[in-house]
Every structure is written in structure tokens, then in C-alpha cells.
Amino acid sequence: MKIVVLGAGAMGSVFGARLHLGGAEVTLLDVNEAHIAAVRETGLSVALDEGTQVLDIPIMRPEVFVDPSDLILLFTKIFHTDAALQTIRRHLNSTPVLSLQNGIGNVERIARHLPMERILIGMTMTPAEFIAPGKVASYGPATTQFHAADGQHRQLLDDIAAAMRAGGIDAAIDPDIQAAIWEKAAFNCAMNGLCALSNATPGAIGASEAGRTLAFEVADEAVSVARASGVAADPDKVRALMRHAFAQHVFHEASMLQDRKAGRRTEIDALNGAVSETAARLGIATPANNTIARLVRLFEDAKDWMTHHQSKA
Template structure:
């Protein structure tokens, strides 16, 4: 299959490297010129939970160079999804499937408005703990799951073949009929660790081992779960603390992408993760004071990044 991965930061590079190593014709598309140049020159090194390999693939800063593709993966951060979706339009055919995979809430709707909901598959990943040690090299601490679900009824028949394509790259894929449940299950885990790790500088395991940090993290999770229940989201969670602890225990040495952004002096996705909880809570007549406080502190730190 011919695949365009738009946004080859840490997670996008994992997707690109493992799908290319499985024999697919993969195009990595990113604006980071040093990363693209390194992939062109020596391939993409993928190390960590899946082993250590050099994947050979195409790389470009211009999505149009990929030509018509069978699948587009939008793997940018939430604030880049609209630009990524527009850049994908020249390489779409009537049969091209678009998979969008982001943290937080709201990205899928923005992508659907550009590429069309009838071709859109929404993805949620967890347990990877991916980072970029340098240009042309991605490392991931885990290799847990990829959930896929159709954005609308017209896309439902595209989920199974798309899942098989990802399985060919070694990904553990589960097909979901209930996208809201799928998104919120991961969202609650993001809310637990993202802001708390960012403010403390701790890894996921260190947060779980620290009484003070863990109390803040689990309070963030509890607020998010309360909002999900108020919105009648069906979730496989009875007690939130063991649920998020089980998630974190699989990648204790990982640093969430929000913390990695701050370590690099970049603004984060706070508005679609912890910052989304009080906003969505208000729609249901609820408050989320812990997430509001965590978000305000993260934004305060980011004010020094300009």
C-alpha cells in the first residue's frame, strides 16, 4: 500500500518506520527539514519496544510529492490538523482512507470538515511513550494499542481493512464501534499524566510513586471521568485510580508529549487535554477546578516560551 504520514514527530515516525519496515510504500511528510534530510540520507531508525531497525522510506516537506495514496495518516499535534488535512487534499483519490490520530478532544471534527467524514477513520493510541532522540531516530518505550473507529456510518466498512493494514506493521489494533468511548478512554489517561508530569518534570512512574503528584493526577482523572459520565459516554471504568495506574504501569519510564514540549521550550497541547476538561464540564453544569488550575499553571510556564 502507498501511505502518506503527515506529521512525523515522535508518534508519526513510529507509524512511518514500522509500516515501511513491513513493506509498504511510505512517505514521511514533515516541516522539520533536518529530520526529513536524515531520513532521506540514512533511513529512519526505530528503536525501543519493537526492536531496533533502520526503515527505508520516502521523505519530503511537501505532501503533494507523495502522489495519489491509499491511506493518509494525520499525525500532527492538534493545532496542526487543519493545515495537515488541507495539504493532503492533492494526494487523495475517491478511495483514499484518512486516519487522524491526536491527543485530546476535537481534532477529528476539524479534519472531517476538510477531507469528508465518509473517508475518515479516527485513531487512538496508547502505551508508546515515543520520543525523538535526534533527526532520523525515533524511540518508543512501549507498543501497547491502536484503536480505530469510523467517524460516520459511511466510513464503517473501511475500518476492518484499515485495521489489517496497521496489523501488518505489528500494531495491536482493536476496532471500535463507539468512537466517543474510544476517545474518552484515552483522554482520561492523557489528562491524568500530561499536566502533572509537565509541572513536576517527573516521568509517569515517578508521578505514580509520589503521593502529592499522584493525588493531583488522580483528581484530574476523576474530574474527566465525571464529565464523561455526565455526557453519557459509556466507559469500561468503575474506579478511575486503578484504571489509570494500570495504563501508567505499562510505560513508567515515559515522559508525556506535553512534558517533552516544555523541555524543548515549545507550547503544548494543554488546551485540548487538561484545558478541555473545565470547558466541556461547563457544558454539563459541572466544574473541574483541579484541571483548571493545572492548565493555568502550564500556560503560565508557556508564557516564557515566546
């Protein structure tokens, strides 16, 4: 398969590397000039459980990509979705898009750019870290679930799953993908939000009684909102994922913590913020998610305010 990875940050680069190792013809698209230069000069260094490899994978800015492909794998931050798809709009006339992005509402964002029958949606629990330009790492199982947004099974789904499995990704075609997406969102609302606010890793959150209690409370609220929305999310699955993270991803830096430490915008609006907004429409109280969302936004607003006013001082 010819697969284009749109958004070659930590997760996009890890997936691109694994798909490349499995035999797919991969092209990475990104706007990080330092990352592009490093991959072009010395290759993409990817550290996996099976060892570190340096891979020769084409990488470029999205607007200069012209070759046809079988699939666009979307890994940009959710707030970059519209702009990213606009840069490759000439490819959207025929090429399907698979979003494995975090959060809630990705189908609706992508549907502004192409018809539902070419939108694929999924989630991945694959850990990924951006070490430096040209260097990424992923330790632990690479598990991914996906399906067509319109619920129709196609040969393309089987082809994608085969390409992923060839690269060591535990891929599953899941007809109940919305439940899996909400379960991961509930997990991320707890783990990403608390890690970002506490400057801690899952091991530290799990070792704290206060941390565990609050994490479960945040996740349970999100699951309740999913179920009220008609999605059969399973709270026991979410709690099992969290316990696994507490025990196995002890020192993993959650993406929202990485973003906050780097002074980047977070995906809070697609996680705790989206849960809070959906809950408000449904008349459900989500005090823990409301507070997490407000605190993370405070970090972002305060940084912007300080940067603006210090520049004038």
C-alpha cells in the same frame, strides 16, 4: 496499502516504521527539515522492543507530495491540523483520513476539510519518543483502536487493521471509539499535565501519594465530563491505564513534558483545556483540570513574554 503519514514526529515516525515493517508502502510527510535530512541521508532509526532497525522510508515536505494513496494517517499536533491538511488539500478529494491524534474534538477539526464518510477516528496508547533527527524509539505494547467517524463499518477498516497488525501494532476496530478516545484523554489530562508541570515521569508521579491522588482526581473529572456528554467512558479503565503507566512506563517522558522542555507549544487546549470548556458548558465543576490548564498556559505565556522582553533588553 499505500499509507501517507502526515506529521512524522515521534508517534508518526514510529507508526510509519511499523507499517513499513509490515509491508505497507509508507511515505512520511513532515516540516522538520533536520528530521527530513537525517532520514534521507542515513534512514529512519527506530528502536523497538524487538531491536533497533534503520529503515529506508521516503520522507518529504507535505506540499511536494503528489502520489495517490489509500490512506492519510494524521499525526500532527492538533493546533497544526488545519494548516497540515491545507498543504495536501488536493489529496482530500478522494483519500480517507485516519486521525490518531491526542485530545478531544479532532473529528470537528477534520470535518472542515472533507466529508464525514471519509473521516476515521481513533486513539493509540503506543509510547513514542523523538530521540534526535532521524531517530525515534518505542518500548512497550503498540495498542490502537479506531473506527469510522460516521459509525459505518467498511472494508477499509479491516484493511487498515490488517496492515497495522502485520507491523506489530495491536489494532482493534472499535464501534465505541468515542469512549476510548475520552478514556485516553482523561489519562493524558492526568499524566501529560502532571509530568509537564513536575518535570517528572510516570514512575515519579506514581511513587508520590500526592501525585497519585491528584492524577486520579484529574482523570475522574474528565471521565465525569465525558459521561455527562453522553459518552460511556469507564473510570476503572482509565485508572488501570494510569497504574500501568506508573509501573511500566517508569521513565517515559510524556509528550507534553517533551514539548515544554523544548519550548514548544503544548496540546493543553485539546486536553485539560477542552475538558474545562466542555464542563463549563455543562455546568460541571472541574477545579483540578482548570488549574492544570492554567498552569501549563502560564508556562507557555511566561516563556513567550520572557523571550520577547529579553530580546529588547
